[in-house]
């Protein structure tokens with residue numbers, strides 16, 4: 001089954017989740033090259049006074065990325081979000097994604113992210129105003145509701161479809177759950193039954209077999225991977241291959257993994273420059289090292305975390321990979 005979002009037919013059913021601090025340009029490009037059918041930017045709040053900040057400079061750089069480019073916007077007011085959407089088009093968006101899934105305080109204290117789900121009429125106003133502001137497809141990311149007694153994702157999904165939203169991704173937790181417990185897929189299944197637009201299931205999916213089980217259970221059009229891709233971007237090829245062929249992909253040769261990992265670290269360094277590049281590469285190095293050799297990671301981490309020169313960081317990590 002292929003996923004159609006407006007004029008775009010996605011190349012696979014497995015998508016990278018938007019993750020602030022992770023789904024930046026180097027990581028998006030890497031995941032796309034490894035089989036993600038769509039990647040979505042980190043969420044951006046595009047306001048005139050924020051456009052000159054360093055954060056926006058990096059978050060709004062999509063040069064060289066494969067189409068369709070999906071930019072996620074966040075906010076709490078219809079006009080503000082419509083403005084963000086129009087600006088995102090100027091920055092290269094082919095698809096606008098609206099964040100109603102994030103429980104982060106910074107977003108929710110302003111009643112944005114998943115807190116918006118409490119106010120269905122505001123949701124309707126916001127979605128209509130964003131859809132009307134741009135000529136490109138608008139998608140929505142949300143949770144199952146705001147707490148266990150208020151799982152209103154199916155109702156919001158219908159409002160969204162009515163407003164012209166062209167795809168939904170649902171994280172199988174409520175806002176109150178934060179990241180506690182396990183994601184559930186019953187509400188996602190109910191959402192699939194409530195609308196005709198593609199629905200993407202998200203939450204705690206960590207393997208190809210599980211991806212298939214979630215797809216079969218929910219009847220969703222695709223699945224979205226977040227944390228399981230950190231330090232493990234090969235998960236996209238593994239899931240894509242399994243969904244397309246029913247066969248488990250042979251494990252990726254370590255030498256190839258090493259080359260891809262080092263290229264990724266180099267791209268982070270080049271994209272962000274010396275100061276930020278060094279710092280932002282650290283967590284990816286830690287994730288890769290954890291996946292490859294969990295036993296010795298603490299020891300290695302103590303050393304590499306102290307390095308303040310990006311060339312030295314790269315060399316040390318390379319040496320570490322070479323001795324595995």
Ligand SMILES: Cc1cc2nc3c(=O)[nH]c(=O)nc-3n(C[C@H](O)[C@H](O)[C@H](O)COP(=O)(O)O)c2cc1C
Pocket residue numbers: 017018019020021022042043072099100101102141171202203204205224225226227228
């Ligand atoms: C570090 C981090 C940052 C995130 N940032 C965003 C974000 O900017 N926008 C958003 O809609 N969701 C965000 N999320 C939620 C993820 O997109 C996803 O819904 C969630 O992690 C569940 O999927 P997973 O179990 O595959 O990680 C973030 C999650 C994490 C762990």
